[in-house]
Structures are given as structure tokens and as C-alpha cells.
Amino acid sequence: GHRHTSLTVNTTAPQQPVRSFHSRQGRISPLNRDVLQRHQGGLLVSIADVQRHGLQHLVGDRDVVLEIGCGFGEATVAMANADDATVVLAIDVHLRGLARLLRQVDALGLTNVRAVQGDARELLHSAIAPASLHGIRVYFPDPWPKGRHIKRRLLDADFVELAASRLRSGGFIHCATDWEPYAEQMLQVLSGSPAFTNDSSTDDGFTPRPSWRPLTRYESIGLAKGHVVHDLLFTRQ
Template identity: 40%
Template sequence: MTEQNQYSEQTSAAEHKRSIRSFVLRQGHMTAAQQRAIDTLWPQFGLDYQPQHVDLNTCFGRDNDKVLEIGFGMGVATVEIAKRLPEKDFLAIDVHGPGVGNLLKLMEEEQAANIRVMRHDAVEVVENMLADGSLGGIHIFFPDPWHKKRHNKRRLVQTPFVAKLLPKLKAGGYIHLATDWEEYAVQMLEVLNGFEELRNSAADYAPTPAYRPETKFEARGKRLGHGVWDLVFVKK
């Protein structure tokens, strides 16, 4: 795993319908600057969870393509992508308090106003707040690979979760995944290939799109000989 998130999918035979969770809660140390960003910027850029559909155009104040990002880590890549794609709006979800504060801080510093931030379980947001066909894109970058075989079931990118995501994508919308764990990349490819309504934009793994910046952790991994795999699938 690189800089990014601790999002995972936790399922077991003993659990029932509410078995999917998108995260392992992480607290961490909140700096004064991160806390100040939350205190001052949340009213403008934060979005509180509500168990009903939300009008994303109203939240952003414009009718533009909306992209959901699940697990933004410290928010560095999120802000850079939002700057590179100013014509799109980004709903960024994570549960890590310092990451939320840091993203808001970076948004203020970089004047990136096309992001709204949530700190909540992404599964509940997808299930209850997002209307079908409301998204133009979905980003999940470097989710926790849970590399031990007995923990693979906790991975976020599995068929049940993707099945929840796809109705939220409009026709022509895309899902972009990235991982630095090859075995997880193979699983991601297998999962996405299993949906008839998705078309792979590449033969297998895609070139990294120009909008996704290379993180410092990714660059370090490459120097150590580690690979990175991007997958970009489009909804038919």
C-alpha cells in the first residue's frame, strides 16, 4: 500500500446483508492546522452523512460531472487531480480524521473549490445518498491490499461492492482503480471483467491517465522495483 487509505471490505459467512464495510477506522494525530481546517472549512466544503439521496449539483452549485473518490489518504493527489480537471466535481470520502483535515487545508492553500469532503463509511454513502446515474466517475487509488491470504476477504474491490457502485455510474462513466500490489491488480481485473456492463479501456491494465499524479510513495516504490497497475473501465 502507498500513501493511501485503509479502506477494505470485511465479509464473513457469519455476517449477513450489512456485511460490507469500506473501512477500518483510523484515528491518528490531528495537527493544529488540520483541526483548524476542519473547524473553519467544514461548513463550506464538508458534507455530513444523511440516509437519503442528496442533490450533488446543489452541493457543488453547478451541473458538472461528479466523480466519487473512496479513500483519499492525506488528500495530496485528490487536490492535484481536482486542479487538473477543473471541469469536474469531486466527492472525496475517507474516515481518517487527520487526512480529512489535511485535505481541507490543501484545498484552501491551492484554492481547489471543486471538492466536497465526507468522513463516513463509503458503503453507506453509496447505498443511501447517491442516486442512480449521478456519477461520471469513480476513483479508488491504492486501497489496502490485505496481502495475507487469510485477510483477502477484507479487500474493498470485490464483486459485491462493485455491484453497489455501478448503478450510480451513468452510461459513459468510468471506474478507475490503481494498486501497487500485483496480486490485488489481478483480482481487480477479474472482478471488473465479470460485469457485462463494463468495457475495459485497455487490453488489460491501462496507462496511468494524465490526471492521476504520481505520489511520493509510488515514486519510491518504483525506485525499489515495485510495479503500479491502473485499471480504467467504462460503463456501456
């Protein structure tokens, strides 16, 4: 009946029903809903949009760096602002974080950021062509500290293999975490992949924070509490 038609996605326009912004993640403020609706199908795309149109259609011929989990967008915006030749494709499951990211993008007038809501594995697997990414950034992913949850961590051998297949030769993967056991796991799975070489020049295999990775509020709070942050930087062979 009629009730259905308003929810049908019209394939000629990459827009999804606005309904999707009433997410299960709780209420979204009118300000955030406004920015999400304004950018839908433009700077805010779905995994289906990327799958249907391809990266090049969305970003042109520029290098693309995938940022997995953008938090409140601080680092994303600072890095995009410092390098306008590169497009940052920021994916996060949380609409609130993406809305805050887009508000900062608006304020600075940036044209080289795209936001995607959803699961990074799904995006990489179903929508990103092989050897098409210049880089992948994973800053402070959920550490899932409980033993029974460790298998939920993003950085495992399967993910590293998937990431390697989507990065072009000479591309990079850059991870950062303040959870020591996760840092060790990251080092183990990345070092175990023949597709990557470690850029580290230190004995422990980690890399000091590069000057171009901005310190976020979250990280500063952790450092003040005495957390140790580990960066890992690997190059795709």
C-alpha cells in the same frame, strides 16, 4: 437534560457536533482541527448531509467524480486543479488525511473539491442516487494482504455492482494498485461485470498510467523499491 441538547444535530443546518473531531484515530493537531471545523458543513460534509440534500444541492450541475481514499490529498488536488468543470468528492475514513487535503484546497483556492469522512460503500449505498456519478477513482486501496483479511478488500463483485448502479452510462471507474494479487482480483471482478467494458488495449487487460493520474509520493517510493503499479480503466455501458 441539557447535556444532550448540545449534541443534537439541527436538521436545518447540516452541521455535526464539533466533538466528532476527537476521533478514535488518535489526536488531531490544532492546525488540522481548525481546518476541519472551518469547513464543516461547507467543503466538509457527512454522509448524512449528502443523503439529506442530494449531490446536486452540494455541487450544482457539474460532473461529480467520487475519489475513494484520498491519502494525503496530493492526487486529488492536482486532478481537481487540472479540471475545474468537475467536482471531486473525496471520501476517506481518516480525518488527518482529509484535513491535509482541505489545507491544500485552501492554499490553491479550489472550489471544486468536497470531502466526506466515512465508509465509501455506505456513501454509495445510502446517499448517492443511481446513475448520478461521472466517475469513480480508487487509487491504492488497502490491499489487506493476509489471507484471512482478503474479504475486507473494497473491490469485490458486490462493490462493482454497486459502483455500476451509481455511475451513469459512459462514466468510468479507474483503479490503481501496487499489490499484484489485488490487481488480478480487480481485473477479474471488473471484467466479470456486464455493466463495464475494459478500456485497455494491452493483452494483459491493464492500462498504462494515464498522464492525468499524478504520481504521488507514496507511489514514487514504491516504484523506487521496484513495485509494479497496475492501472485499470473501465467504462460504464
